[in-house]
Amino acid sequence: MARGSLPGAAAQAELAERLVDAALRVLAEHGSPELTVRRVAEEAGSSTMGVYSRFGGRPGLLEALYQRTFSVLTDALALIPATTDPLHDLSELSCAYRRFALDVPHRYVFMFSRPLPDFEPADGLHAEVLQAAFAPLIDAVHRAGAQGLAATRAAYCLWCVMHGLVGLELTAVLRAPLTSWGVSGEDGTAAERMYRAGVQAMLAGLELGCG
Structure with a gap:
């Protein structure tokens, strides 16, 4: 992997971790019905595009959760x-x-x-x-x-x-x-x-x- 790609990769890994952490909080506080892409993205301080870029959509996010x-x-x-x-x-x-x-x-x-x-x-x-x-x-x-x-x-x-x-x-x-x-x-x-x-x-x- 090129040296210049490391910061971007680290940022993507951090975003994925932050989104899963956010999904865990939404689940604990509000239950499974609230596990929407928008709700999790808002909880993580991200955009819905972040969920799609890291997990391909809601199914990938739920599997990570x-x-x-x-x-x-x-x-x-x-x-x-x-x-x-x-x-x-x-x-x-x-x-x-x-x-x-x-x-x-x-x-x-x-x-x-x-x-x-x-x-x-x-x-x-x-x-x-x-x-x-x-x-x-x-x-x-x-x-x-x-x-x-x-x-x-x-x-x-x-x-x-x-x-x-x-x-x-x-x-x-x-x-x-x-x-x-x-x-x-x-x-x-x-x-x-x-x-x-x-x-x-x-x-x-x-x-x-x-x-």
């Missing part, structure tokens, strides 16, 4: 240290996942619920970002004794429980049953206890133990 949201999840789960007790690690990872979802619900919905019918990640991207994000979960399942395909299945089943309980909590569907079943707690305390209980029950059901 999709990758970024999973990078945030990857970083959040990677912060949980691996210990000599993999069952403890699985419990902590599951709680970190719940915190991630509850901190910015719009982001979580964008990642897992397909709220935009005109956006579908490129082939293979969904599997790629999931594999990267859940590597600590799969590693802990391995360390808990599952091997090969059994470990993948165990991690998948555990994630299904995590995702299901978080989804119910986000839509407030869980509140009425908790009250009628006599599970008390301030704000999300009862939901958190039910979440932990669900994770532990799945670990036991997978015969990984539930210390």
